Amino acid sequence: MTKTMAEHISVMLDESVDMLVTDKNGLYVDGTFGRGGHTRLVLERLEAGRLLGFDKDPVAIRHGELLQQEDSRFSIVQDSFANMATHISDVFGVDKVDGVMMDLGVSSPQIDDAERGFSFMNDGPLDMRMNPDKGISAAQWVATVREKDMADVMYQYGEERFSRRIAKAICEYRSHTPILTTLQLSKIIAEANPAWEKGKNPATRAFQGIRIYINNELGDLEIGLEAATKALKVGGRLAVISFHSLEDRIVKRFMKLQAKGPELPRHLPIRNAHLDIKFKTVGKAIKPSLSEVSENVRSRSAVLRVLERVSD
Structure with missing residues (x-):
């Protein structure tokens, strides 16, 4: 919607x-x-x-x-x-x-429309592109990027201090199950994040980092x-x-x-x-x-x- x-x-x-x-x-x-x-x-x-x-x-x-x-x-x-x-x-x-x-x-x-894939609160396809007709989606990137590069993106663009731990969890999960939706990724990140910030969803920083990278x-x-x-x-x-x-x-x-x-x-x-x-x-x-x-x-x-x- x-x-x-x-x-x-x-x-x-x-x-x-x-x-x-x-x-x-x-x-x-x-x-x-x-x-x-x-x-x-x-x-x-x-x-x-x-x-x-x-x-x-x-x-x-x-x-x-x-x-x-x-x-x-x-x-x-x-x-x-x-x-x-x-x-x-x-x-x-x-x-x-x-x-x-x-x-x-x-x-x-864009955030409120779950179909755009920006939200970690509402389930939708893992896309995150400002223009869905150009570039690769977040799902495609998450499926293929190296673990170290994924961690670097979340750290540099999302300022996520647990980026390496989160990237490892994502890569372990994708090895047996494709990550295709926002809530799927959000759940993996939340479970891998050992210290949730008060008043902030544990996936906030990781999602921000991925979104900023995907859209340059x-x-x-x-x-x-x-x-x-x-x-x-x-x-x-x-x-x-x-x-x-x-x-x-x-x-x-x-x-x-x-x-x-x-x-x-x-x-x-x-x-x-x-x-x-x-x-x-x-x-x-x-x-x-x-x-x-x-x-x-x-x-x-x-x-x-x-x-x-x-x-x-």
């Missing part, structure tokens, strides 16, 4: 759009359309401006195509935001925009951040909402490097003017209000960071 847009709550909706839209007649990019919550508010703030949306998910694309029919200022593309440069040129006829937004990670409709989320993020900064005109902003420490670490370091330049030894006689810095961070990192978290518990770990181009 697919959730409707009304059932999907966009995180830090007003805060992010307030930070993003600085010109009501400008050109903007929503790198993660989802169900269009941020997109629709951006369109409300625009007059003659235009907006280009991206998503890998075919269900999200169908929602985007309906919005595209409703509002000619909006266009939707089924692709990763990592490839935004080509599409910006194709759709807008220019290579610079006034703002780019990214709301990272998996969306609530961190690789896309690094490429997408570079693409976004190259696409910004002077005064243009990049607004990014992240939901876990790995994403936020990448975003924070990237923005710090853009705004301050590379770390150099203190004794070198180099001033900031010599570094040709073209960006600044806008304010401090923003987190959801207590009232938002009480209404939408999935927003509790979100962090919004904003970068602005100040010169060419």
Whole structure:
């Protein structure tokens, strides 16, 4: 079952759009359309401006195509935001925009739809692909990956400290029975995990690691951040909402490097003017209000960071 847009709550909706839209007649990019919550508010703030949306998910694309029919200022593309440069040129006829937004990670409709294979709470086929028509599914990966590589993925991308123990249990199980469903994998992980975190499903970190790897989320993020900064005109902003420490670490370091330049030894006689810095961070990192978290518990770990181009 697919959730409707009304059932999907966009995180830090007003805060992010307030930070993003600085010109009501400008050109903007929503790198993660989802169900269009941020997109629709951006369109409300625009007059003659235009907006280009991206998503890998075919269900999200169908929602985007309906919005595209409703509002000619909006266009939707089924692709990763990592490839935004080509599409910006194709759709807008220019290579610079006034703002780019990214709301990272998996969306609530994807988690809640058991058929997508993201949930460790509801049984469904073990898939986890943002675009089920591309790449290999989590089931295919789990069936063929080496034990060491599986453990590395869960440790590096899921920060799962018992990754080796869990990977061993998965490989032992798959040697006699195919692992085809989410609850099947979740049960194996839970039984292999010796120390469950309070208030957290024992499969949370392992599932996160596998999902991030299957969809190349961190690789896309690094490429997408570079693409976004190259696409910004002077005064243009990049607004990014992240939901876990790995994403936020990448975003924070990237923005710090853009705004301050590379770390150099203190004794070198180099001033900031010599570094040709073209960006600044806008304010401090923003987190959801207590009232938002009480209404939408999935927003509790979100962090919004904003970068602005100040010169060419």
